[in-house]
Amino acid sequence: MRILVLMKMAPDVVEELEIAPGGTALDLDYVRMILSESDDHALEQALLLKERHGATVTALALDAPEVDDALFTALAKGADRAVKIAGLDAGFPTSQAARAMSQAIAQVPGLSPADLILTGVQAIDDLDGLIAPMVAHALDLPYLGIVTRLSLDASGRTALATKEYPGGVRGEFEVKLPAVLGIQAAEKPPRYVPVAKVRAAMKTQKIDSAPASLPADGGCAAAQVVEMKRNEPAGHAEMLDGDPESVSDKLCGILTGHGLL
Amino acid sequence: MTGSICVFAEQWRGSISEATYEALALGREVADALGVQLTAILTGSNARELAQTLGAADLVVYVDHPLLAETLPQPTAEALAQVLQDRRPRAFIVPLTNVSLGVGTLLALRLGTAGINFCKDVRIAGGRLQAVCVMYGGKIEATVEAAGEPVVLGLWPGARPAEKGRSSRSPVVEEATVSLRDSPVLLRRYVEAEAGDVDLTKQDVLVAVGRGIQSKDNLGLAEDLAKSLGGAVAGSRPVIDQGWLPLSRQVGKSGLSVKPKLYVALGISGAPEHVEGMKDSALIVAVNSDPRAPIFNVAHYGIVADVLETIPVLTAAIEAKRAVARHA
Ligand SMILES: Cc1cc2nc3c(=O)[nH]c(=O)nc-3n(C[C@H](O)[C@H](O)[C@H](O)COP(=O)(O)OP(=O)(O)OC[C@H]3O[C@@H](n4cnc5c(N)ncnc54)[C@H](O)[C@@H]3O)c2cc1C
Ligand SMILES: Nc1ncnc2c1ncn2[C@@H]1O[C@H](COP(=O)(O)O)[C@@H](O)[C@H]1O
Numbered sequence: 001m002r003i004l005v006l007m008k009m010a011p012d013v014v015e016e017l018e019i020a021p022g023g024t025a026l027d028l029d030y031v032r033m034i035l036s037e038s039d040d041h042a043l044e045q046a047l048l049l050k051e052r053h054g055a056t057v058t059a060l061a062l063d064a065p066e067v068d069d070a071l072f073t074a075l076a077k078g079a080d081r082a083v084k085i086a087g088l089d090a091g092f093p094t095s096q097a098a099r100a101m102s103q104a105i106a107q108v109p110g111l112s113p114a115d116l117i118l119t120g121v122q123a124i125d126d127l128d129g130l131i132a133p134m135v136a137h138a139l140d141l142p143y144l145g146i147v148t149r150l151s152l153d154a155s156g157r158t159a160l161a162t163k164e165y166p167g168g169v170r171g172e173f174e175v176k177l178p179a180v181l182g183i184q185a186a187e188k189p190p191r192y193v194p195v196a197k198v199r200a201a202m203k204t205q206k207i208d209s210a211p212a213s214l215p216a217d218g219g220c221a222a223a224q225v226v227e228m229k230r231n232e233p234a235g236h237a238e239m240l241d242g243d244p245e246s247v248s249d250k251l252c253g254i255l256t257g258h259g260l261l
Numbered sequence: 262m263t264g265s266i267c268v269f270a271e272q273w274r275g276s277i278s279e280a281t282y283e284a285l286a287l288g289r290e291v292a293d294a295l296g297v298q299l300t301a302i303l304t305g306s307n308a309r310e311l312a313q314t315l316g317a318a319d320l321v322v323y324v325d326h327p328l329l330a331e332t333l334p335q336p337t338a339e340a341l342a343q344v345l346q347d348r349r350p351r352a353f354i355v356p357l358t359n360v361s362l363g364v365g366t367l368l369a370l371r372l373g374t375a376g377i378n379f380c381k382d383v384r385i386a387g388g389r390l391q392a393v394c395v396m397y398g399g400k401i402e403a404t405v406e407a408a409g410e411p412v413v414l415g416l417w418p419g420a421r422p423a424e425k426g427r428s429s430r431s432p433v434v435e436e437a438t439v440s441l442r443d444s445p446v447l448l449r450r451y452v453e454a455e456a457g458d459v460d461l462t463k464q465d466v467l468v469a470v471g472r473g474i475q476s477k478d479n480l481g482l483a484e485d486l487a488k489s490l491g492g493a494v495a496g497s498r499p500v501i502d503q504g505w506l507p508l509s510r511q512v513g514k515s516g517l518s519v520k521p522k523l524y525v526a527l528g529i530s531g532a533p534e535h536v537e538g539m540k541d542s543a544l545i546v547a548v549n550s551d552p553r554a555p556i557f558n559v560a561h562y563g564i565v566a567d568v569l570e571t572i573p574v575l576t577a578a579i580e581a582k583r584a585v586a587r588h589a
Contacts, residue, residue, distance in 0.1 A: 013398045013530070014551070026401070041502075095376075121362070124398045124532075127405065129366035129376040129415075133334060137370045142445035143334055145363045146515070160449075164515040165273070165359050168454030168508055171331075176445035182363070184515070185502045223375040223412075226391065227404040233557035237547065240564050244571050247564050248578035251546065254562060258544055260466070260490070260523050261582055 001055035001156050003046045004111060005079070006101050006119035006131060007071075009033040009064035013124060017230060024225045028065075028090055035070040038120025044186035045150055046118050047078045053152055056080045058111065060104060062088055062097055068207060069198070076193045076201040083108060087212040093223070094126045098134030100212035105139065108210045114178055115156065121145050121182035128223045132182035142175055145182030152177075262300045262320060266292040267350035267411070269341065270303040270315055271332060273360045274451070277303075277314055280356035280418045282426030285317040287416065288354055289426065291383050291390070292319075300350060301432070304340050306330035309434070316428035322435045329441075331448045332360050338367035340439040345372065350411045352383070352390055357415040359515055365415040375407035378415040379533070398532045399555030418514075418537045457509020459493045466492025466523045469512055469539070470500055473528015473549065473568050477505040482572040483527060489579040490523065497529050513538035527568045531556025548572075 011017065011031040020027040046057045059074035061067050063086040071082035085104050088096060105111045119132050122145075136143030148170070149162035159175045164184060175181070240247045255261045268288045271278045285301065292299035301318040303311060308323040315321045322344060328336045341364070345353065355365035357378070369376030382393040384404070392414055394403045461467060468487040474480065480494065487494045496506040498513060512519055514534040524542035529535060531547070531554055539545070540559050547560035548568050557563040564571060 011397060013400050016553070017397060017400055026397075125396060126378055127394060127396055127403065129369060129378055130363060133363040133366040134370065136335070137367055143363060143367075144446050145334070146359050162452075163359075165451075166515065167517060168511065168515070170452045172449045172452060174447050174449055179445070185498075189503050222409075223377045223405050223407045225403050225405050229402055230553070231395065231400055231402050231555055231558060233553055233555060233563075235558070237557040237560040237563035239557075240562055244566065244574040245578070247566065247571070248575040251562065251564070251575060252578050252582050254546075255490075255523070255579075256582070258523070260544070261579065261586070 001053055002114045003049060003055045003057045003116045004114045005043045005046045005057060005059045007039040007059055007061040008036050008097055008123055009067050010036040010123045010125050019228055024228050025091055033064055033066045036120050036123040038183055040190045041186040042118040042120050042183040043074055044190040045183050048187060058083060060101060062100060071207050072201045073193060073198050075205045076197040077191055082207045084207050084209050085212050086209055093128050094131055095128050095134060096214060098131045099214055102135050102138035103213055104210050116177060117180040118183050121184045130182065132180050136180040142179040144173055144175055146184045147181045148185045149187055262348035262350060265298040265300040265350045267300045267302060267353045269355045270301045271356050271361050272305050272311055277311055278356060278358060278360060279423045280358050282423035283418060283421050284354045284356050284416050285426035286421035287383060289317050294385055302341060302344055304329040304337055312434045316430035316432050317426045318432050321432045322437050324437050324439055326439060326441060328444055333444055333446055334363035334367055336441050336444050337364050338371055339441055341368050342371040343439040344437045352414055353411045354414045354416050357417050365413045369413040374409045374411055374413060376413045377405050377407055380414045380416045381420055395533055398530055417533050419540060455509055457507055461493065461495050461510060461517050461519050464493045464521050466490045467495045467519060467521045468492055468525045469495040469529060470527045471497040471529030472499045479569060480505060486572050486576045489576050497535050526556050529556055530554050531559060
């Protein structure tokens with residue numbers, strides 16, 4: 001069983017976000033990139049399947065700041081191979097990311113045929129669509145998203161995937177493999193790996209590089225950002241300032257006023 | 262239908278979703294402003310009956326096919342693409358829900374047009390459609406235009422009140438046929454939500470914790486605050502995924518939608534998927550150390566502070582107030 005995990009770096013929104021001059025994109029100089037949260041769950045799910053079924057897990061990521069850390073972390077956690085796709089312009093749209101990944105899967109030796117391609121359900125910057133259905137479309141494979149549980153049948157030809165619906169309802173799906181699944185959450189919280197193990201991986205293991213081969217226009221229909229701005233939260237909430245005691249007193253007064261105390 | 266504003270009428274387990282009526286309400290505004298028709302496409306098995314509930318649209322095209330009984334992304338997108346092949350609307354709006362996630366992306370690829378995700382509104386500027394999008398977990402608003410039509414817009418729930426998208430009018434209803442290949446993805450069964458120890462939807466007061474609570478050990482602080490307010494503790498997705506609270510306590514898109522009299526959000530950033538489940542609460546108070554947290558966009562009162570410092574002081578103040586009230 002061969003499992004690919006598609007990974008993408010995304011801005012850490014805990015940090016302040018600045019808009020670049022021109023007003024249509026984030027200023028990447030001020031952004032700290034972290035692994036897109038659900039991609040980390042996709043990796044975890046792949047590693048859990050490896051433990052259960054003896055698969056090989058390859059982490060495939062697009063070049064971006066801090067991506068080596070994410071890939072070495074994947075290796076330290078138990079991935080067998082890490083591949084980095086280089087050559088995309090900074091701030092590439094999701095449709096290009098998906099194209100570059102689909103091409104790499106088809107062209108880089110050892111990646112196909114894959115039995116299972118896992119990636120995060122959605123990233124916070126997926127403005128023009130989601131990677132999982134895009135890759136499924138490009139490779140003509142089945143797709144299911146918002147997956148929170150995954151098991152394989154004995155033959156390894158069918159997966160049983162649980163998808164989340166509103167209100168805590170879940171759907172159990174049979175998915176013929178190979179398939180592309182968008183993972184929302186792994187069955188267990190992503191494992192923690194000590195920094196020392198990541199450092200060791202950096203010394204003993206390597207990241208393979210593959211060039212992205214894209215048509216000049218990225219080959220995708222364009223969604224064009226004409227303006228980007230920060231969502232100003234100040235407009236709505238009335239902010240209560242002061243030390244914890246005075247803020248608590250103010251809030252108690254408000255709750256009393258609403259008949260809540 | 263050509264040149265119209267078109268909405269994907271999403272059905273799930275026999276009913277049209279609230280998000281569909283919200284999309285129809287927005288679609289109606291845009292269609293009227295442009296002077297074009299509002300149309301809807303409904304896919305399902307025995308879809309015809311549901312078409313009558315879509316009177317906000319001028320025309321409803323429904324597709325009946327056993328493979329469309331559930332909204333499986335690939336057959337659904339393929340069916341929509343076939344219907345739209347020779348009747349291209351200007352815009353096609355797909356509700357961004359767990360039911361339809363992926364349909365918009367696949368449809369745009371199949372039509373070779375642009376998909377725009379995360380829309381919360383649509384504007385018309387000089388006759389052109391512009392999508393107003395909320396991205397980066399709610400921190401950034403982008404105005405986006407697309408070359409080529411139809412532009413496929415994924416619409417966040419909450420864009421308009423669902424009420425405005427309901428109508429007692431009878432729309433014109435047409436049937437369309439499609440040809441689909443077998444689906445390699447099939448639903449085996451639904452698993453109903455586990456009943457938790459408390460029903461969040463019946464609580465007057467909810468104290469909700471997010472990743473800002475930092476560890477399971479700190480949940481006791483929220484429990485104490487909830488107790489002092491006579492409510493229950495709820496959580497955002499990461500708190501549930503970490504196993505700190507059961508799924509029955511999750512608020513949001515994949516969890517429950519709640520409308521308590523008071524919703525206290527502690528260390529919750531206010532991502533659209535969370536806000537969707539709590540935005541209609543009567544009074545919302547948020548505590549977050551980040552003054553730019555999007556939760557302050559929906560909260561009525563906001564406190565920029567460390568939750569770990571604030572919660573015990575607030576709990577003590579409430580207890581003191583209650584003690585005074587008891588002795589008065
Ligand atoms: C298909 C889909 C469905 C989803 N369904 C849901 C859902 O049902 N419910 C849901 O909640 N999410 C859902 N999500 C996830 C959602 O996108 C967000 O990731 C999630 O809501 C973030 O949770 P959070 O606010 O707790 O964490 P974060 O976004 O990490 O925010 C933590 C916040 O805590 C603040 N903070 C940190 N430390 C402190 C401190 N000491 N004191 C005060 N504040 C502090 C930070 O400033 C930050 O704002 C879904 C996502 C997808 C793609
Ligand atoms: N049951 C189905 N019927 C039609 N198309 C499907 C079905 N399941 C998946 N598809 C997808 O639909 C796309 C067909 O697009 P095309 O090749 O342009 O006709 C492929 O990407 C398939 O993955």
